[in-house]
Amino acid sequence: MDVIVENLPMYLDGVRVTLLICLYAAVLALVLGTLMASFRVSPLPPLRGAGASWVTIFRNCPLTVVLFFMAFGLPEIGLNGSYFWFGTVGLALYTSAFVCEALRSGINAVPAGQAEAARAVGLDFSQTLSLVVLPQAVRTVIPPLGNVYIAMIKNSAIVGAFGVGGDLFAVGTTLTSARGEAALPVLTGVVIGYLIITIPAGLLLGVVERKVAIAR
Amino acid sequence: MTTQVLYEEPGPKAKRRSLFSSVGVGVVILAVLTWVLVTLGAQGQLTVEKWGPLIDPTNGTFGPLWNLLGQGLLNTLLAAALAVVLSLVLGTILALSRVTAARWYRWAVVGLIELLRGVPVVIAIFFASRVLPEFGVDLSLVWYLVIGLTAYNMVIIAEIVRAGILALPRGQAEAAYAVGMTRGQVLRTVLLPQAFRAMLPALISQLVVILKDTSLGFIIGYEDFVRQGQIIIQNLGNPIQTYIVIAIVFIVLNYALSRLAIWVEHRISHGRKAATDATAVEKEVAGD
Numbered sequence: 243m244d245v246i247v248e249n250l251p252m253y254l255d256g257v258r259v260t261l262l263i264c265l266y267a268a269v270l271a272l273v274l275g276t277l278m279a280s281f282r283v284s285p286l287p288p289l290r291g292a293g294a295s296w297v298t299i300f301r302n303c304p305l306t307v308v309l310f311f312m313a314f315g316l317p318e319i320g321l322n323g324s325y326f327w328f329g330t331v332g333l334a335l336y337t338s339a340f341v342c343e344a345l346r347s348g349i350n351a352v353p354a355g356q357a358e359a360a361r362a363v364g365l366d367f368s369q370t371l372s373l374v375v376l377p378q379a380v381r382t383v384i385p386p387l388g389n390v391y392i393a394m395i396k397n398s399a400i401v402g403a404f405g406v407g408g409d410l411f412a413v414g415t416t417l418t419s420a421r422g423e424a425a426l427p428v429l430t431g432v433v434i435g436y437l438i439i440t441i442p443a444g445l446l447l448g449v450v451e452r453k454v455a456i457a458r
Numbered sequence: 459m460t461t462q463v464l465y466e467e468p469g470p471k472a473k474r475r476s477l478f479s480s481v482g483v484g485v486v487i488l489a490v491l492t493w494v495l496v497t498l499g500a501q502g503q504l505t506v507e508k509w510g511p512l513i514d515p516t517n518g519t520f521g522p523l524w525n526l527l528g529q530g531l532l533n534t535l536l537a538a539a540l541a542v543v544l545s546l547v548l549g550t551i552l553a554l555s556r557v558t559a560a561r562w563y564r565w566a567v568v569g570l571i572e573l574l575r576g577v578p579v580v581i582a583i584f585f586a587s588r589v590l591p592e593f594g595v596d597l598s599l600v601w602y603l604v605i606g607l608t609a610y611n612m613v614i615i616a617e618i619v620r621a622g623i624l625a626l627p628r629g630q631a632e633a634a635y636a637v638g639m640t641r642g643q644v645l646r647t648v649l650l651p652q653a654f655r656a657m658l659p660a661l662i663s664q665l666v667v668i669l670k671d672t673s674l675g676f677i678i679g680y681e682d683f684v685r686q687g688q689i690i691i692q693n694l695g696n697p698i699q700t701y702i703v704i705a706i707v708f709i710v711l712n713y714a715l716s717r718l719a720i721w722v723e724h725r726i727s728h729g730r731k732a733a734t735d736a737t738a739v740e741k742e743v744a745g746d
Contacts, residue, residue, distance in 0.1 A: 433585070
């Protein structure tokens with residue numbers, strides 16, 4: 243296990259890069275996912291179709307294929323960029339489909355009676371939405387959205403497998419392949435690195451879930 | 459919830475307005491798609507040289523190319539099938555031991571589940587392919603991939619099965635014990651079949667995940683569908699076209715599987731709630 247201690251700065255840097263990829267992808271996926279969710283509940287059929295196609299494409303296509311397309315397809319038409327950005331944007335595109343479905347299920351889960359009751363006591367449209375429907379929708383959405391993001395953190399390892407410099411996965415390949423260290427201790431370190439991100443994230447999600455959960 | 463409740467029922471004027479905006483939005487979407495096609499065309503990505511080998515059966519390379527891709531697809535399906543069977547068996551064992559076993563043992567199982575659930579599947583595959591050989595376990599590539607996929611998916615399936623068992627009415631187990639069944643019999647003949655039935659849609663959805671994750675075999679050089687695509691790209695220099703075709707195959711396969719899951723779910727809930735809830739289910743499916 244000495245190899246972990248000796249290369250601790252490298253591991254910490256790996257955690258930092260992984261978190262950075264996740265942060266950018268999370269924000270971008272939230273923006274895209276919200277946009278697509280609003281498309282999917284919109285009254286206009288073409289928008290609904292566009293949202294549904296987006297979700298079908300990115301939910302059923304392996305992230306690997308999305309990333310390969312970004313990294314090797316886009317340069318063919320003159321779009322060049324770093325693997326870091328190709329990977330992050332690819333991860334965001336893929337995750338946005340799941341974010342969209344989580345948001346949509348949350349909005350759909352608010353019983354129609356809630357809005358009807360709000361309108362019956364004389365709240366107008368914006369009051370109904372902001373005071374009654376959205377607060378409930380947000381609370382139902384937190385558990386599925388949290389799961390989507392934990393899955394995204396784990397998927398970020400695939401981005402690393404595409405040769406993004408310095409993330410946790412890359413630390414594993416650098417130490418085992420380039421420096422010929424024994425795989426077991428090196429990769430145990432990588433696994434620990436991911437666990438110290440994902441397990442607290444899961445626990446935190448559980449706490450938030452209990453705090454905001456609404457019995458239905 | 460339908461957004462209908464948030465708004466007034468649209469009158470003739472609002473309906474006209476929404477028709478106009480629908481057409482407007484449709485035109486914008488078509489314009490974007492056209493722009494994408496024109497850009498691709500301008501970059502020479504729509505030529506017969508690039509697409510022909512993939513979609514034109516009269517093309518000389520079409521046959522060998524799809525032979526190669528077909529072999530890759532078979533390899534992908536093989537790895538996925540092995541991983542599914544192994545995950546199902548091990549996941550069920552894990553779930554049962556978590557439900558029934560002594561406390562210390564249960565904590566060990568929970569620990570294992572939490573551990574494996576927190577590890578990215580790509581790391582699990584990489585781990586298997588690098589660490590097992592160090593211990594003298596020399597397997598063919600497909601098994602490293604299968605072991606990695608199984609390590610991750612068996613705990614997911616264990617949780618699905620456990621949720622299925624816990625969701626059953628208590629009376630089921632109580633009645634089975636009351637007629638003198640042993641714990642093993644109760645689980646095997648009463649609880650598990652019902653749990654599997656209830657959880658079938660979730661299990662089918664997990665198949666989609668396994669099928670998608672099989673494409674991670676590229677990191678250990680397993681000759682799956684995506685890897686064969688790379689070989690084609692090296693020879694023909696058409697990454698955009700090949701990846702689009704690969705993506706379409708995956709999307710069609712997985713979309714069919716998810717429709718199957720929805721169909722099964724629909725059937726199960728129909729069976730259970732009989733006529734009383736049929737209309738509600740109908741509505742839900744239509745709103746999907």
